[in-house]
Structure formats: structure tokens, C-alpha cells
Amino acid sequence: MTAQKTADQAGPEAAARYLIRGASPLGKEQTDLLVQDGRIVEIGSGLSARSATVIDAAGLIALPGMVDPHTHLREPGREDAETVETGSRAAALGGYTAVHAMANSSPVADTAGVVEQVFSLGRDAGWVDVRPVGAVTVGLAGKQLAELGAMADSRARVRIFSDDGICVSDPVLMRRALEYVKAFDGVIAQHAQEPRLTEGAQMNEGKVSAVLGLAGWPAVAEESIIARDVLLAQHVDSRLHICHVSTAGSVELIRWAKARGIKVTAEVTPHHLWLTEELVRSYNPVYKVNPPLRAEEDVAALRAALADGTIDVIGTDHAPHPSEAKDCEWAQAAMGMTGLETALSVVQHTMIESGLLDWEGFARVTSVAPARIGRLAGQGRPLAVGEPANLVLVDPAARWTVDPRTMATKGLNSPFSGRVLPGAVVATFYRGHPTVLDGKLNSPYRQANPRGIQGEH
């Protein structure tokens, strides 16, 4: 694909008019899409290219820009691991137009000041919407509620609250948090991990941990918290989101809760849809992640749950680490994997090429549902006239080899390093502006009034 400007175009920023020629929205019949001033203004075949930059999208699938409910951008505090700039570049390259930045920065995103800082850094970077997640408790300490209302009312308009990385294990605190966020239509995103059952845990507890002599992280530690929390959510009639569901038992509990009408949503990471604990036999810390890689039957259950809607969304849990955090003994290594630039390909491999999901389903789990959970206006919208032009063009036939050193994220800790993956992001449009063209970073979106206070678009 090449972007060609027509002769009569005045300049790069003046027109901001793009004709996407011959794309297949959600993998359906080919059509043209005209993007202007941040919106989709026309859809149909044979649209006029007059004064527009033409993008030949024959063979490409058009999807709504992906929305990540779960990203670690590490800034403020660990700019050696990632910054909002590098992380949001990675997001754009991965087909994202919005990411939720988790609260476990340093300082913790537990005040309006910190979430506004992260929000501003994201807006200044201009690659995607950066929506901060607010901490549930002060300092992620699990003792006292953070000022959730102040974060909700801030310019960052926080709606997802999470102590991700640490479970809100105190049942009373969890109950109060679930209740409290109803005041501003928030949701508590729970990192389901019973702390006592996982002290020193290194990997999934089962037949592989028994052989490797690594302390086990039993499935029951996740499932017991989910069971408790769906009942709490039912009791106080609140919204609950379960981060990175990783076991077949968790899927059963969520399916049961949804059948009872409990307002629970659930997320799965790309790596849990593919990788298993067998990889830990190498003792290579690139496979160390929390929750841990599980067994084959868990992977199968997670895929089925994502296909049937029991699991609502893909969350990358993108967790970049400096190389020294992984170049060490397994027990000392940091937990986490990068994911923003591989998510689309991994989901294509695990869900679409396996026949479990079509591209419409892909849009549901990577864009529509996460935008709805985060109450993120302007994202996850249909590809229709008048809608914001947050969209991505994907070449499903592409094949590429993962090389972390060529990625935009600072993290080299991709568990897919060296694997050949299907599907590539060719272009990403964020607010009508191509942040990615020809599979490469183009330029960030610049608003007319970058310092001004602005609402959601």
C-alpha cells in the first residue's frame, strides 16, 4: 500500500482528507471510505479522490481502532522501561487508537494530579487516546480508598479503577469500592489473586511446577477471588471487570455470573490465548508473567469463552521491563510481557485462523467492548458516516517475524520473539489522522489547541 497525494492537494495538514480505496470493513465487501476532519464523511464504491490523499487498501481489512483496557506505560517513575511516548507509539503501530494506562506507576496514579499528568503526556504524544486507570486504594496498599471521585472528575475522566498487579483482597474494601464508583459510572477492574495462596508464586501450580521445583500459583487463587467478587457485585449491583482471566475455572464462574445477570465483564490477554506453562521448562524469564501461563485446557477454555462472549475483551497487559529485569534467575525476574505490537497478530492466529471469531467479532473484543467498559466516547464506534475516524487497516495475509529490537516499545520482553505471526497493521487512523502508514509510524495527531481543556470527542 502506498499513500499518494493527488496533484491539487494544498499541503499535508491543510486538507486532512484521506480516501481509503477498496478496504473491506470488518472483512466484508470492499468499499471506499472518505475521512475528513477527523470523521468518516462518506462510504461507498468509486468515491472521488479529489483533493484527498489516496490510500490503496485493496486486500486490507478496515477495523475500528483497537482499544486496550490494560496497558502499562510505566511513566511516571520507570521511564527506563517505557514512557507514554514510546508506549503510545507501540500502541499506534499495533493498531490501537486508545489505551488505558494502569495505575502502578511511581508515584501511583491515585490522585487527580497524577492521572492528569499521564493524560496530558498522552495527549501531547498524540499517537492514541491515553486514558489513565486510577488506583482503587492509596498507593495500591489495599488499606484506604483513593480519591476516586476526584480522578473521575479530573480532565482525565477516569472510569476504570484498578490496583492491577495487586489484588484488592480485603472483601470490605472491595465491596466499598464497587459501591462507591457507581456515583460516576465507574468500574472496578480486579486483579484476581488471593495473596496468601500465591506467596512467592513463580508459575502455574501443576504438573510442570512439580517437576521444575518452582513455587506454584494455583488456579484456585484466581477463581476464589472471582467467585467472591461476582457475588459482591451482585449484592451491591455494581460493575465489576476481571483483568486477565487465565483459567478454565474462572471462565465457568464468569459464565455463571453472567447467566445470573451480574454486571461482570472479563478480559483475556493475547498470551494466555496461546502460550502454556510448558514454555517455562526453559526457565527463560521472558515467559514469567502474572497471572502465569497456564495449561493447554485453560487456553482452550479461554478461546471458547472469548468466542461465545463470556470473556468480553482483549487486554494486552503490555508490561515492558528493562532487560536486566529479565536477564537473571527466574525467581528474581520481573513478571510481564510486552504485547501492544503483537496483539492483533496473536488474536488473528488464535481466534480468526482457528475459525472461532470473524473480523466483526475481532472488532467487538478489541474495540467496541473495551471502549464501552471504559466509557470511552469516540472509540469503538461503527465504521459509518459521521463517526470519528479511529480505524485501522490490516493486511491479514501478511506474515512477519517478531523482533523486539525493531519494535517501538522499549521492552525487549516479547514471548513471541522469533515467531512468525500472521496479519500486519498497515495504517492506523487516530482522529482522522494517519499515525501509521505503510506499517510505519507516520506522525502524531496534533490538535488545534493542544494546551486547552477539551472534552471527549
Place this chain on the structure above:
Amino acid sequence: MRHLLSTQDLSLENAIRILDTAEEMAAVGEREVKKLPALRGRTVVNLFFEDSTRTRISFEAAAKRLSADVINFSAKGSSVSKGESLKDTAQTLEAMSADAVVIRHWASGAPAQLATSGWIDAAVINAGDGTHEHPTQALLDAFTMRRHLSRLNGTDSTGSNLVGLRVAIAGDVLHSRVARSNVWLLQTLGAEVTLVAPPTLLPVGVEHWPCAVSYDLDSVLEAGVDAIMVLRVQAERMNDSFFPSTREYSRRWGLDDARLARLDTLGMKDTIIMHPGPMNRGLEISSAAADSSRSTVLAQVRNGVSVRMAVLYLALSGDLRDPPPRLPPPRTAVDNRPNTRADETRENAR
């Protein structure tokens, strides 16, 4: 294989080769001059991130009997305890041209990482990693059992396996690298293994292991056993509710005086008692059991040197899959005793 990282990936052929080579090495230990020039000019580094005087001196004696230069690198009081990474330590050793690194580490998998990360080119010998494996301990245990079996059968131990030998391993299997290495190696050699432990001290997933599992030591003894390997149990485990008290542990799973006597009444006169050491006398094993004529504890220690000589020799002389090495001939006819079987018997009789 260049490295010895675990017994799980040790083939029967290589296991027998190590044990047979250890028999030849044991003969060296009987000579007046207990030294071979086999590894002259080679450097063996004992890299110990965890205190273990017994294992370290065993490896040190083994390397020295093969004329290797030995460097002991202990994590305590070194740059390692000041936050130097395993990677940097490994590369330092590499820069010093270590030919073999004997590594003891508190973290499971550290030897495997050392061998596969590309940080270092030396042969890596696992001297115990976390709760993963302790392959040379299992090899010396197998060596001890093989000699015992050969003595009973009146056959030569060289070349033989452990088919038919009934082994009970009793104790804290969950936290034991010795148990893991023994389960794999004994299965490879054809022995029948039964693990005996409280359910709290068995790993989830043990049902996939190639052995039987029991919670009842008495019934295992009654069913008949040729070797009882008792594992060390740390008294502090009771603080984590693995068992209610040391007394209850001893009553149910300890090899106490009553069970020692039971071996006699059950007519198992040839059953041996093994322990990898250090022992908690009065907890997992009574003093009478530890000091009985059945005990092979000291023989195990002595055999450890022979087995470690064999491992170092095979790792440094080339691929273990190569034909068995030929040792230089003994220096004097006086020292040329065929094996130490008689000595073994003496040890057992003490």
C-alpha cells in the same frame, strides 16, 4: 550432553556410563596416590550461591583428584551479595577461562540458565538448584544402591542397572531437589520408587511422576522395600502449617526406633537406610536408625567424590555420548584393586 543439569534428561546409557566411570574413579581413591592427571591444566569453578560445605568439598576433592585447578567462588562476602547479577558473575568466570562451572544456587533453574543463556562457554554441572534437582546426589545414591544390589546378587556392579530394586523415599518431597533427581534417575535405571510423605509435602502434580505415592510409611515398609531414603525435614515447616508439630511428623513419617526394629521383624535383613544429609536426628530419622549397620550415610558421602570425579571427567573430556573414556593405568600393582566392594561391606557393617 556437555552439561549435567538434571537427571530427567539423562539417558540410561549416559547414567550407566557415569556410574561405571565412577567405579573406576573409586579405584583411584584406593590407591596410595589418590590422583589422576586427567584434568591437569583445566579450571573448575565451584560457584556457590548457597551455603553447602558438604557438596562443595566433595566437588573440590573430586576436581583435585583429577588434577584440575579449583576456584571456590562463594556468594557470601563476594560481589554476588552486593547485587551483582548471575550474568555478570558468569561472564567474569568466563573471562577467567573456566572450563567447568559447578553451580549451587537457591533459585530453581539457575544452572539451566547458565548453560543456555550464552553468557558462558564452560560445562555446567548442577550442584543443586532451589527445589528443582540435585543430579550428582541422585547419581551417588544410585551408585550406592547399585553396589548394594551387586553385593547381594554376587555380580559385578559395572554395567548393571537397578531393575527390581524397591526404593522408598520418605520426607519433604515438595521442597526436595534430591527427591526429584532420584525419582527420574531411579526410574531410568529400572527401580520401583514409592514416595512417602504427608500430603502437604507432596507437590500438586506428583500424580504425573513415574512412581507410587503413599501417605503411610508403615504400609510401605510392610509391602517390602530394599532401600529407604529419608529426606531432611526442616522443623520450621511446621510454622507454615505443613505439619502440626515435629513430634507428630516423627510419629507418622519418621524412621524411628520402632520402624527400625520392624525391618528386622519383617525379615528385611538387607534393606539399607539412606540419607542425603545433613540429618535432623530425632525428627525424620532416629539416631539408632542413622547409626545402624543398615545405614549407608557415610558410604554415600564417599561415593559422592567418585561420582563427581566421573561427572567432571566426562563433562570435560568431551561428549558423554562418546565411547567411554580410557583411564590411564594405575601407577603400581599394589594399588590395582578391582573394586571396593569389600570396603563397602565394611562400611555397612559399622
